[in-house]
Amino acid sequence: MSRLAIDHEYMLHVLEKLLKTPSPTGYTDTVVRYVTHELERLGLTVEMTRRGAMRAIRRGKRDDGARAIVSHLDTLGAQVKQLKDNGRLELVPIGHWSARFAEGARTTVFTDNGTYRGTILPLKASGHTFNDEVDSAPVGWQHVELRIDALSRNRNDTVKLGIEIGDIVAIDPQPEFLDNGFIVSRHLDDKAGVAVMLAALKALQDEGAETPVDIHFLFTIAEEVGVGASSVISHDIASMIAVDNGTTAPGQNSDEFGVTIAMADQTGPFDYHLTRKLVKLCKDNEIRYQKDVFRYYRSDSASAIEAGADVRTALITFGVDASHGYERIHTHALRSLAELITAYAVSPVEIKRDFKETSGVKGFTRQPAGKAEQELSPVIADEELES
Template sequence: MINHEQTVKLISDLVSIPSPSGNTDTVITFVEQYLQNLNVETKRNRKGGLIATLPGKNDEQHRMLTAHVDTLGAIVKEIKPNGRLKLDLIGGFTYNSIEGEYCQIETMSGQTYTGTILMHQASVHVYKDARKAERNQDNIEVRVDAVVNNAEDTRKLGIQVGDFVSFDPRVEVLSNGFIKSRHLDDKASVGILLQLIKQIKEDRLELPHTTHFLISNNEEIGYGGNSNITPETVEYLAVDMGAMGDGQATDEYTVSICVKDASGPYHYGLRKKLVQLAEGNNIDYKLDIYPYYGSDASAAIRSGHDIVHGLIGPGIDSSHANERTHISSIENTYNLLYFYVQSEII
């Protein structure tokens, strides 16, 4: 059912728009325009997230699906005496995962500069401890692609403390179905939801329940989807990446259904329903636990909403680093969502 070419193009477009948490207006505008072209009702919340609503036969019991467009990134903490930049991280990742990455610095005036994230002790010909030095805030710096020899030179460019730094996604789509890019967490899921909405509109599907789609913009810092949940909302499903690694069941080819993460178990009844939908429609899935993970659904529970919450998503390798997935995982996630939104609330 899913249009592979359209979906991959959409995901590639999304990951290529810089949007670290705290600076997401451009990507939200992109999504907003996409939905408006489909004549979908949208509104922004005060946090800058976007809510799209599709009416259903039952307007007394709603469901909400959410995915987030905000990404990992950084912010300028300090301009160093040598004119380079010290970073403060946005989101939960390690400094070694961004060493050597190209980046973009956006000033408050809207001017952008490119740069490279490097160890201060990058040259093995100069620094004896280049191989052993710790990858941390003190040693990692941004080399700005401009003629700067000191802090004043950098300030003259308009760069200052608080400017956002975005990482080059380096998106690449391979002929064998793999998609490599930073920020597949969670723009792969956003692309899936947008394609799902498009199919619902084009096929004129009548949903059993009024359904909201929250495109959140603060998930990486913990509170993207904890508000704007209507009192009528019964089921709340976060669509976010499945985490892969040692001891994990999740892979790059199936849809991952999360049973528990760092916030605790997800709703057992909704989990069983998702499994039944997958098995009844020949959708490949894995059940899994993510030990160091939280979602917009768990944020909603923590904020006190009386909802049934769940979490599914495509399997993403090397999460919060150089990520990769496969079109098979995108397709299985899409198919599960397609049948889910046409099902009755538990």
């Protein structure tokens, strides 16, 4: 076995700190500083893009053909669309999430003059006033408003508070860490993935593990709006694994226990060879796993490919119940993911042709092709996959 022991308490401590640090897309400076501190504490040097996407490289035997692990620091949130005549705020979502899960949420509004607390409410929020109309009200962002916990009876009052159109609204996570291993919170997507990565890195550092190539630990800041890993991939990277949430819902095969390996998302299949390597590592290291396909989902991998990065990509996930809503996960999945990352990091490179960005067909990968493979066998006989 090549998997390493994971410091479970450290992983949960980091997750709790991350959840308590608001970071809706567009307001991630504070969480970037926290993760930078953790990476430096673990012995790595952090490189940062202008906007705050992060790269920390753990050196291996060689730098070309490097491997990358990526998760995102940003979460869902909202933004002030209008200051309403009744003193409340019209909102638009940051990221794709339903107003159904916004109703009743406690929030923080970040303004140039400081912060204000508030609650997102349906337009008809009083049962004593609207009676059954509360139950028949439609769902949608145009049907909710943010009530500020300050003197704000009309638009002029709101203006005096210093609240402006475009101000960022963070949604309270309300985390609960239960004794049976379940964790319930908003924003587990993808702060749980960040905690998994840091726990895996700590295991590699504690063990002094040697890796065949450099491992790039990447953290992005705009995945929820589709930007993701589009600007943090270097030319040294040959393969990249995204760590994010899987969806445990009817019609899906994801699970709150073990690793869920995504075979495809809405952008198409993940790399054939990399996903199968991950499956083999799970089998060899007795890590529980299952496979799934996501139809309405994309991750940091998609943005990297769309930006033109020529890297093999895969997605490993922790099963989340009620994703982008009131989310629930289990620590078993987090530990399993961290173990898989360590096993992958120390595993040998099988596709040595990937050390170069481009080369000839010698050493190029092969997939089972049935009859077509038999017909072409004289042509490809000398082009076996290098081990």
